[in-house]
Amino acid sequence: MGRPRTPLLDRERIATTALEIVDERGDFSVPQVAKRLGAQTGSVYHHVEGRDGIVELLRERVAAAIDPATLDLRPWDTALEAWARSYRAAFAAHPKAIPLLMTSPVRAPRVLEQYERAVALLLDAGFAPADVMPLLTALENLVLGSALDLAAPETMWELTASSPTPRLAEALSAASEGRADRADRAFEVGLTAFMKHAREVRADTP
Amino acid sequence: MGRPRTPLLDRERIATTALEIVDERGDFSVPQVAKRLGAQTGSVYHHVEGRDGIVELLRERVAAAIDPATLDLRPWDTALEAWARSYRAAFAAHPKAIPLLMTSPVRAPRVLEQYERAVALLLDAGFAPADVMPLLTALENLVLGSALDLAAPETMWELTASSPTPRLAEALSAASEGRADRADRAFEVGLTAFMKHAREVRADTP
Numbered sequence: 001m002g003r004p005r006t007p008l009l010d011r012e013r014i015a016t017t018a019l020e021i022v023d024e025r026g027d028f029s030v031p032q033v034a035k036r037l038g039a040q041t042g043s044v045y046h047h048v049e050g051r052d053g054i055v056e057l058l059r060e061r062v063a064a065a066i067d068p069a070t071l072d073l074r075p076w077d078t079a080l081e082a083w084a085r086s087y088r089a090a091f092a093a094h095p096k097a098i099p100l101l102m103t104s105p106v107r108a109p110r111v112l113e114q115y116e117r118a119v120a121l122l123l124d125a126g127f128a129p130a131d132v133m134p135l136l137t138a139l140e141n142l143v144l145g146s147a148l149d150l151a152a153p154e155t156m157w158e159l160t161a162s163s164p165t166p167r168l169a170e171a172l173s174a175a176s177e178g179r180a181d182r183a184d185r186a187f188e189v190g191l192t193a194f195m196k197h198a199r200e201v202r203a204d205t206p
Numbered sequence: 207m208g209r210p211r212t213p214l215l216d217r218e219r220i221a222t223t224a225l226e227i228v229d230e231r232g233d234f235s236v237p238q239v240a241k242r243l244g245a246q247t248g249s250v251y252h253h254v255e256g257r258d259g260i261v262e263l264l265r266e267r268v269a270a271a272i273d274p275a276t277l278d279l280r281p282w283d284t285a286l287e288a289w290a291r292s293y294r295a296a297f298a299a300h301p302k303a304i305p306l307l308m309t310s311p312v313r314a315p316r317v318l319e320q321y322e323r324a325v326a327l328l329l330d331a332g333f334a335p336a337d338v339m340p341l342l343t344a345l346e347n348l349v350l351g352s353a354l355d356l357a358a359p360e361t362m363w364e365l366t367a368s369s370p371t372p373r374l375a376e377a378l379s380a381a382s383e384g385r386a387d388r389a390d391r392a393f394e395v396g397l398t399a400f401m402k403h404a405r406e407v408r409a410d411t412p
Contacts, residue, residue, distance in 0.1 A: 025232075025233060026231075026232040026233055026302075026305060027231060027232055095305060095309065096232075096305060098305065098354070099232060099301060099302060099304065099305055099354055099357075102354045102355060102357075102358055103301065103354065103357045103358045103359070104358075104359070105358075105359050105361055105362055105363065105364045106362060106363050106364065107364045107366070109366070112363065112365065112366075112371050112374065113371065115363065115371065115374050116371040116372075116373055116374045119371075119373045119374045119376075119377045120373040122377075123373055123376070123377065128380075129376055129377050129380030129381075130380040130381055132377040132380070132381070133377050133378060133380075133381040133388070133392075134381060134388075134391045134392045134394075134395045135395055137355065137388070137389075137391075137392035137395075138348075138352075138392045138393070138395035138396035138399070139396075140351070140355075141348055141351030141352045141354075141355050141392060141393070141396055142344075142347055142348050142351055142396060143351070144351045144354065145346070145347030145348055145349070145350045145351030145352075145354075146344075146347045146351075148304070148305055148308045148309065148347075148350065148351075149308060149343065149346075149347050151305075151308075151309045152308055152309045152310075152311075153309070153310070153311050155311055156311055156312060157311065157312050157318065157321065158311045158312065158313045159318065160313070160315070160318075165318050165319065165321065165322035165325075166322075167322055167325045167326040167329055168318065168321050168322045168325045170325075170329070170335055171325045171328075171329065171335050171338040171339050171342075172339060173335075174334075174335030174336040174338070174339075175335075175336055175338070175339040175340060182339070182340075182343070183343075185340045185343075186339075186340045186343035186344045186347060187344070187347070188340075189340045189341055189343075189344035189403070190344035190345075190347055190348060190400065192403060193344070193399045193400045193402070193403030193404075194396065194399045194400075196399070196402070196403060197395070197398060197399030197402060197403075198399075
């Protein structure tokens, strides 16, 4: 019941260990965290509010790499675009954590605070309140999909003689080679499309 | 060395079992698949080309739910949009498989064939070869990010009194409630933005 008097070091160590496990396996259990820390499962529960509490520690840890200053930039579209780039980089460092974090409700205060600032940016820029969350969520889908893509191998399509795909081969050779370049170019296409649309939505808002 | 004479039933059972495990855990190992089938790990290797071979079976299985007729539609933008919707639905049924499939090279012949058709659609519509893969990948990032979002809980942001976020609360209440609606609306925003951009790219192609 309630949060324990925060033993900061321990919560930090629990977060670090859980993130290590998630980076390896895409998921974690509290007993796994305890085992790796050489502790009893029960002791871990002394420091966090259950498994969900650890998920929120992970979320804060991963999101801490997003540059908060991006949301102070103006005009709004410069800020939103810079935030999206920083957000992608932060999550690309932990691709296996993406599904876990995308499918658990956001409770971490520091992360909610970041959403608050992103929402305020758009409201203050003149967006209709009903448009804000669908826009931010669409941007996040693009950002997190692209962060996963950044973890993909250099050669994503392995063509074989047994499956002749001449048009695919043509398109692949026309696109430049190299993983980072491949993933970055796709992200730029998606981000350009999104930002253009967002500017139009704002221009159409009475 | 080489592919065994395909014992179809067994490859099917291996794929089904591996997908079950991935749906539960987000990953699988060959020994886990063997154990669940009551077989020796070595026997599994008799039927597939290693772990990567199983990943490709999973890819074919998940992608088989994408309606191939969408890519026969015309004009090209109707086809691409219908394909994106069907693609999202297919992967939303297996959200935990998304990171695994997004980060392994595509070798499955039937899946390569589907890329071949999507690429041909855009080339035949007049897109420059160098634009095709970045556009398709940007669309996939959006589609797969949105498929993951569809697996997110109904209430994605849990606001607390201890972390006052009035603007976020305003935006959330202005957006309609309900998970499917929330995720679907965000997907529509992203897809609208993408399709508009793709039409402009094509219009700008000499």
